[in-house]
Amino acid sequence: MTAKTSTFLNTLRVSFWTLLSRIAGLVRDIATTSLLGATFLHDVFVIALKIPNVFRRLFAEGAFSQAFIPIYSQLISQDDPQETKLFINHIFGLMLSVLFVVVGIGLFLSPAIAYIFAPGFYLNPEKKDLTIQLIQIMLPYLGLISLVAFAAGIQNTHQKFSLPAATPLIFNICLIIAAVFIAPKYGLGVFALAWGVIVAGVLQVLIQIAPLKAIDRLPIPKLNFKHPKIKEFFILIGPAILAGGIAQLNLLIDTIFASLLVTGSPTWLYVSDRLLQFPLGVFAIALGTVLLPTLAKLFNADSLAEYKAEIDRAIILTLLIAFPSACGLVLFGEPIIQALFLRGAFTLFDMQMSYLSLVAFMCGLPFFMGLKVLVPAFFSRKDTKTPMQVAAFALFLNIILNYLLAFYFAMGHIGLALASSISACTTFAILFFKLRRLNLVTFSSLFNIALLKIIFSCILLSIFLYLSNHYLILHLQSWPLIYVVLIVVAFSAAIYFYSAKLLGLDIRSFR
Secondary structure, eight states: OOHHHHHHHHHHHHHHHHHHHHHHHHHHHHHHHHHHTTSHHHHHHHHHHHHHHHHIIIIIIIIIHHHHHHHHHHHHHTTOHHHHHHHHHHHHHHHHHHHHHHHHHHHHTHHHHHHHHOGGGGGSHHHHHHHHHHHHHHTHHHHHHHHHHHHHHHHHHTTOOHHHHHTHHHHHHHHHHIIIIIGGGSSSTHHHHHHHHHHHHHHHHHTTHHHHHHTTOOOOOOOOTTSHHHHHHHHHHHHHHHHTTHHHHHHHHHHHHHTTSOTTHHHHHHHHHHHHHHHIIIIIIHHHHHHHHHHHHHHHTTOHHHHHHHHHHHHHHHHHHHHHHHHHHHHHHHHHHHHHHOSTTOOHHHHHHHHHHHHHHHTTHHHHHHHHHHHHHHHTTTOOHHHHHHHHHHHHHHHHHHIIIIIISOOHHHHHHHHHHHHHHHHHHHHHHHHHHTTSOOGGGTSSHHHHHHHHHHHHHHHHHHHIIIIIHHHTTTSOHHHHHHHHHHHHHHHHHHHHHHTTOOGGGGO
16 A cells, blocks of 8 residues: 555544544534533633643644654664564653653642633632632543553554544543533532543543554553653654644633633634634544654655655645635534524524634634644654744744734734634744755645635635525525534535536545
8 A cells, every 4th residue: 555545545534533523522512512601611611621631732642742653653664673662661651750740730730720821710719719620620631631642642653543533532422421411410510521521531541452452562661761762752852842732832822812801702712613623623633643654654764755745645635625614614604603502501692703713713724724734744854843943933923913913903802813823824834935945845735726626616615605605594494504504514515526526636536
C-alpha cells in the first residue's frame, strides 16, 4: 500500500470514528444546554472543563505527540524492539511523575487557576466558588486523558488509528448519561456532569490496555533522564508545548476575555466553537493525526519527493472540505443551531448570539484546518523551534485583537471569535511561507485549478443554501426542523461533491 493510499484510507477511518464522536458530542451539548441553558451554571462548567481539556490538547495530544512520534518512528525504522520498548517505558515513567506533580499542584492552587482563567467570575462569589469546586473535581481528568493520548501516540505510529479515534465516544456517552439520567436528580446538576467527566477518563484509560498488549507495547514505568532519546525528547517538547497548541491557547485566551463579558458569552462561544470543531475535528484533525506519523516515516526514509507530494495532497484535501463547510455554516448555521440547541433553558436570543460568533469563526475555518497540515510538516522533521516562534507571535496578536475587537470596538464575544480567525490566518500565512522557503510547498499547492473548481462548486452550494434558507424552510414549517436540516445537509453534500466530480475533482482520486 502506497503512502498516498495509506494516508487517505487511514484518514477515512479516523474521520468515521471522529464523526460518530462529534455526533455524540452534539447530543451531549444538546443535553447539557437543555439542562443548564446559557446560565452562569453552564458558563462555569464550560470554563472549568476547558482548563484540563486545553492543557490536555496542548501538552498531551499536542506537544507530547509531536515530540514523541518522530522519535518513536525513528526507533521503529531502526528495527530494535528492545530499545523501542525501553524508550516507551522511560517516557511512561516520566509522564506518570509529571502528571502526579502537575495535578497535585493544580488541586492545591485551584483558586489561583480559577482566577487566572476566569478572572471575571471572581466578581461574583457564587460563580467563583462553583468554578473552584468544579476545577477540583475535573482537574484529574488532565492526568487520565494524557495517558490516553500517550497510548494513542503509540498506536498511531503503528498505523493503528481506529481505537484512539473512537475513544472520545466514551467521554460523550458518559456526559449524556450524566445530563439526562443523573443530573435531574440533583439540586445542582452541574456536579453530576463534573463527576461524569472523571468516570469517562477512567474508562478511556482502561480501554487502551488490550490494544497495547496486542502490539506488545504495554509500557512498564521506568525513569532514566540520562537516556539519549529522553534527552532528545526534552529538547523537542519544550518548543512544542507552545507551537503545538496555537488554536487551543487562542481559545483559552478567548475564554479569559469571555469571562469579563456579559453572562452567556462563554456559552455562546462554546456553542459556535462546537460547530467549528465539527468539520475541524472530523476531517482536519483526523488528517493531521494520520499525517504526522506518515510524514515522519517518509522523512526518516529520505523520500523527499513523496514527502512533498503528501503535503500537497493534504492541502488540497483540506481546501476541498474547508470551503463548503464554511459556506454551509454561514448560510445555514442559524437553522442548525436552532434545531440542535433551541430547547429548555437555551433561548432564541442565545441562538442568535451563538450564530454571530459562528460566522466570525467561519472566516478562519480554512486556516484553522490548514494548520493541521502545516504544523505536522515541521514536527515530522523534528523542527519545533519554527512553529514555536510563529505561535508566540500569534498568541501576542490574538491578545491584542481580543482587547481591540471585544472591548475597544465593543463587539463582545463576536470580536473574540473574529480575533481567533485573524490569528489563525496570520499563523497559516507565516508557516506556509517558511515551508515555501524550504522548497517543501509551492504556491500551486494553494492557487491551482483545483481551487477554482472548489470555488465554483461552493457557488452552486451557496445558491442552494440561500434558496433553502428563504423558501424551503417556510414550505416545510409543519416538519420538525431537525428533519429539514438533515435533508438540506444531505442535499448540500450531494450538490457540492457531485458538481466537483463533474469538474474533474473527485475525492476518490486522492486514494
